[in-house]
Amino acid sequence: MFHPSNEITLSIVSHGQAALISLLLSDLAHLSQQNFQVLITINIPEDESVYQGHSFPVRIIRNTLPKGFGANHNAAFLHSNTPWFAVVNPDIRIETLNFDRLLSPFDNQTIAAVAPLVLSADGKIEDSARRFPTFMRFAKRVLLRIREPDYTVQARPYSVDWVAGMFVVYRRGAFHKIGGFDDRRFFMYLEDADICLRLYKKGWKIFLNPCVSVIHMAQRESHRNLKHMRWHVVSALRYLTGL
Incomplete structure (x- = not known):
């Protein structure tokens, strides 16, 4: 059964x-339970026609400069008002998903x-x-x-x-209290580990729910793009050193 308190962005x-x-x-669009709204942030200009005409609310945020x-996601959070805020990667596919169960x-x-x-x-x-990253775990991987x-x-x-940020739902109050992602220290990569660590230090818990699944059509940009690889290395050093 759909519960209004389970509305999700x-x-x-x-x-x-x-x-x-x-x-x-x-x-x-094919899910029977549509207690959600979608916020799409256009980080670089593109054809937006595919975002129109859906049975559920779709709102567009357009950046003047890439972020x-x-x-x-911090900016998108400010445009939302639902009890639950989900970060979802573009390369996620969903065959079935019951949000109440999730x-x-x-x-x-x-x-x-x-x-x-x-x-x-x-x-x-x-x-x-995963377990929180350490120098040893990072070197091993x-x-x-x-x-x-x-x-x-x-x-x-x-x-x-911590859970990788391709699909994570946050309790609105918890996300707000710790100020969301640390976008000052992390441009891309490891911000998902960092936010979970900061939540953990405040007494919050992170859960994996194996009763629900999604499909990740992995892009792995940092494995083949030097710019992404540099971002990944810089983020890892900042996370591991606390700088």
Whole structure:
């Protein structure tokens, strides 16, 4: 059953990714439960025609200058007024999604953020829930390319250190209290780990909900784009050193 208190804002940022977002909007249009509104931030100019004519509210935010991940979603948060605020990547696909089921862990008032299980395009479980980064863990993953999952997937929602930002729902009050993403220190990458760490230090919990899943059509820009790779390295150093 749909509960009005479960209204949710989906914040999507487009970097010229209208084609991808069009597929995501089509997925959302086929959901039987549409207790959501969509905020699309146009980070660089593009054809916006695919964002028109949907059965659910779609609002457009247009940037005069490009912004980073955290800054874009922080700005979108100020345009929202729902109890739940979700950060959603353009390369997410949704086959089925029950928002009430996704949000059910929030009945626990200590939980600040909930993420669904993330599957790859071929149906494999992605490593989207992790322990907080350390120098050792970063070296193990990046230099040695040892990337075993930090958590074993459970049958019911469970607590994790942090969740990757391709699809995360935040409790509005918690997101507001810590000032959202730290867009001063992080332009792109690691802001998802940082916000979870700051929430954790304030006594909040982060949960993965394996009862719900989405598909991630991974773009992996930092693996093939030198600019993105530089952003990734800079963010990692800032996170690990606290600078």
